[in-house]
Amino acid sequence: MRKIVALRRVLGDALGHFNDDDGWAMASHLAISALMALFPFLIFATTLASFLGAQAFAETAVHLVFDTWPDQIAAPIAREVVNVLTVQRGDLLTFGVALAGFFASNGVEALRTSLNRAYRVVETRSIWFRRTQSIVFVLIATVGFVAISVLLVFAPLIARFLEARFDWIQPYMGTITLWRFVIASAVIVFALVAVHIWLPAGKRRLVDIVPGIIFTLIAWLIGSTVFAAYLDNFASYVTTYAGLASIMIAVVFLYIVSVIFILGGELNASVRRYLDARAKVAG
Structure with a gap:
């Protein structure tokens, strides 16, 4: 009984704060920001990868970003992204790539911003520190993606090694879908x-x-599965938005993911508040 009461308190606190603190609007902001940041990041990362000699990065990056999206959402966007990323560009240190x-x-x-609100903390770090940290995050993500791209060059060798020793794994190695998803x-x-x-203020x-x-x-798994089923059976985005259908579907999907992401932060904050309250009562 106590666990049920605790769960109700935590969920009530998380959902209540999400609703009262403009969580729905913040999810819209986060979804649009994510969509606007995704393509510049891929362009920047692909250019850096080409500079470092990882020529096959474009395909790898697209798989890393879109393999966890439902196929109905990812497939049309991924094709266009690959077309954009395979266009030859100039030197790495150009104004466009830096931008x-x-x-x-x-x-x-x-x-x-979303996590600061979710964790109910006030940002005290300078704008220079925050922007520098954000750019460092982009660089780390880029280098990580490039490293994975290089490592995946050896994937066929690893696959053949595993197939030779584990018969049960052969059906999964045919399309390499399993390890890409993993x-x-x-x-x-x-x-x-x-x-x-590291992003929100304070320490955790x-x-x-x-x-x-x-x-x-x-929630990501459940939400993406339900949304994919909805697209298959009920949605009429193509007839409604014509050529903009892919973008509209991506925006809706990113909005769902953004709501889930912010609620994750709200849940962490609510659990922490509940445990602190219990500790004060016990003390």
């Missing part, structure tokens, strides 16, 4: 941990952010 990196950091700032999921988990710990331990991360991953 793309800056625009990509705006997405990180949107994440920061890698993409691992990237998401690492990114969630990083943004929850890993144990403090586990509830929100677990909620985010489960």
Whole structure:
């Protein structure tokens, strides 16, 4: 009985604060910011990868970003993204590419603002520190993606090695879908941990952010599955928005993900408030 009461208090606190503190509007801001930051980031990362010699990065980056999206949403956008990323560009240190990196950091700032509200903390760090940290996040993500791209060059060798020793794994190695999804999921988990710990003001331990991360991953899976089923059976985006259908679908999907992401932060904050309140009563 006590666990049910605690769960109701935590969920009531999280949902109440989300609703009272303009969580729905913040989710819209985060969704649009994410969409506007995604393409500049991929352009910036692809240019850097080409400069470092990772020529196959475009395909790898698209898989890492879109493999965890429902196929109905990811497939049309991924095709266009690959077309954009495979266009030859000039030197790395051009104004356009540097500007793309800056625009990509705006997405990180949107994440920061959303989490500061969710964790109910006031930002005291300077704008220079925050912007520098955002750009560093973009650079780290880029280098990480490039490293994965290079490592995936050896994937066929690893696949043949595993097939030779484990017969049961052969059906999964045919399309390489399994390991792509695993890698993409691992990237998401690492990114969630990083943004929850380092982006918002204040300090948090890993144990403090586990509830929100677990909620985010489960809700992402459920939300994307339900939305994909809705697109298959009920939606009429193509007839309504014509050529803009892919973008509209992506915006709606990112809005759903943004709501889930912010609620993850709200849940972490609510759990922490509940545990602190219990500790004060016990003390």
